[in-house]
Amino acid sequence: MGSFFIGGRSATVATAEPVEMAPALHGPVRHFAQAGDYEIGQIYAQVMLPAEPISPHPVLLWHGGGMTGAAWETTPDGRPGWAHRFLAAGYDICVSDAVERGRASFPPPALVEGKPVFRPKAEAWETFRIGPAQSYATDPGSRRPHAGQRFPVASFDALCCQFVARWPALQPLALEAYAALVESFDGAVIVAHSQGGGYALETALAHPDHVRALVLIEPSGAPPPGKLSASHNLSELAGIPHLFVWGDFFAGDTLWQVYRQNVEAYADVLRDRGGRIDSLDLPAMGTKGNSHLLMMDDNSDAVFGMVAEWLKAQI
């Protein structure tokens, strides 16, 4: 086990208002200059290695928007998460926090455009397809999730403890740092959720030689067909096995329909080039009730089992 920071650079704040504060309990007030040099744009990555790995290819676990690597650890209702499952299955794992998230830290305001964007519970309730927007309530007992919901709804507030702020302007820095992370491995499997799926597909397009397989858990974005077709790396990318996994409750969710169409358009281009594209459309396979957070739902172990079986056949 170990951890490291990768990507990023030194940057300087030329002028900034200093701050007076007492950082130590019962200690003196001190003058904190805010101008100066900072490291910005790095990713935090924690690595765990089983004694006898079953594969030379590590599994990189990339979280979704407004979240951190904690998303892959213990589920909000206290069950072992996918980080545990991949480790127990014998894979080296690397759980990261993207630029600006969690332990990766975020830059001072002078070094990033715009303000942090926060995720209120109601937004997560709707966007993660736990329930319809109007069915969220402050009182947990009054919330009405989708019928058959597999996310452990009684632990929804525990999930909300995981949310961290984000800055739209930092997306290019995140992509750079993810590239540095992937390049630090000979050949990695990327398992990515939601926004992380978009980062994974962009990173694979830019550095296909470092990626051995892609598991996309409800990715919210992908390189558009025009960009894909124009890339010198298209045929190499088509050689990387892709698995897309989709949950339930897309009907009537116009946002998720758009996100999924964008991803399907990517998959279509790759399929036309002979790409290795597989999908697990869970409701179509008879598994109903999964939210956007497949790795936390009550059947997270069963979905993991399907993913692990697919992965074992690829690498």
Place this chain on the structure above:
Amino acid sequence: MGSFFIGGRSATVATAEPVEMAPALHGPVRHFAQAGDYEIGQIYAQVMLPAEPISPHPVLLWHGGGMTGAAWETTPDGRPGWAHRFLAAGYDICVSDAVERGRASFPPPALVEGKPVFRPKAEAWETFRIGPAQSYATDPGSRRPHAGQRFPVASFDALCCQFVARWPALQPLALEAYAALVESFDGAVIVAHSQGGGYALETALAHPDHVRALVLIEPSGAPPPGKLSASHNLSELAGIPHLFVWGDFFAGDTLWQVYRQNVEAYADVLRDRGGRIDSLDLPAMGTKGNSHLLMMDDNSDAVFGMVAEWLKAQI
């Protein structure tokens, strides 16, 4: 291995400007309400358990100001950190990120007074006693550390990747969450660094029945003698073994002299009550050159060995 969030509460932002952003790569711009409910004030804690623990008492590792649990993991120059060492020695470990830091997240501006305070490299250079203030330079090759410095100076920029922002107004919430963390264990050993040391001593004073031993690595604060003497818990606190560990380069550092005097005043009160107070004053013992970051210095394993030997004799 597992992780959880503890402490905190639901809080509501009544009004806030919404934000327009495209969170998914190549995806549509969306309207993000910023008003709504949030979870705030929780701590993130990651637990790792050896197969055969040598003690029923877990070791809680609490980081210092402007840092996260990453401080206990791999050192900035890539050696195993104290989290590894405690685990390898057979202790259950719990590495946390305090309220507002790292994976614990920070609240929206409407729910916290003041702005985030950042740590420029020059401030860390001086406060962590790597070198005199004026000897910091943007160019790593031009920096002049204290003579005999044991911190791996070539990795100073890697250290700076660990720094995260903080809010002075959140200290009471952090204390509450640390209390909840300690209360979740029957009897814990707290190993705390710097600002975390002040939190540890306050928490032990409030909840002595849950604390079995205290290892304070250069604590920057402590309950003042008046508060200590007035507490109903003083005699119970005096029964908890304390170990204070101090590095080098205090001479001429007025800030650290004040911090240390505050801590010595605490120790004096406890000693008068028959308290179990031990100290490792490393330079006085012949080990010179340690910075404020003893667990990252080039002799971090040797210092760990002294701490582990002490701890084994106490619990």
